[in-house]
Amino acid sequence: MKLEAMRRADIRACVQIEKVLFAGDDPWSAYAFHSELDMGGYYLVARTDEGEVAGYGGLAVVGKPGEYEASVHTLGVLPQYQGNGHGSALLRALLDRADSIDAPVFLEVRTDNETALALYARYGFSRIGLRKRYYQPSGADAYTMARPARSAQEVNG
Secondary structure: OEEEEOOHHHHHHHHHHHHHHOOOOOOOOHHHHHHHHHOOOEEEEEEOOOOOEEEEEEEEEEOOOOOOEEEEEEEEEOHHHOOOOHHHHHHHHHHHHHHHOOOOEEEEEEOOOHHHHHHHHHOOOEEEEEEOOOOOOOOOOEEEEEEOOOOHHHHHO
């Protein structure tokens, strides 16, 4: 597996992964991915040794130096590649980016997604809120989770 910056040519594969992972809700469209790239989001893909997109992750950053906040906007891995470290690698890379600018990180995750909840807990996230009926059209609830800012020196120190 190899992590690379998401290219516009990868968006079609990411949309297909969205349809597999989030079929009961409103999966991201190609337009959504293009918009995130247009706004300067930090988006990565995980590629198999054969070059196939196995997963993706994206981080948005807002604010100014000393006051940055980051948000994991999306993270997904095809079912056949789950459990092989792809999601962890993507999340670590997104968190490394946030750490490089000392930004706290926020995200939303379905309350019934035990695998994702365990992953986020391993990386220092804690539940800070509940968003009722966050995912549509299913009406599934989401936890808002946060991880405090960590400086790159603190992480590597």
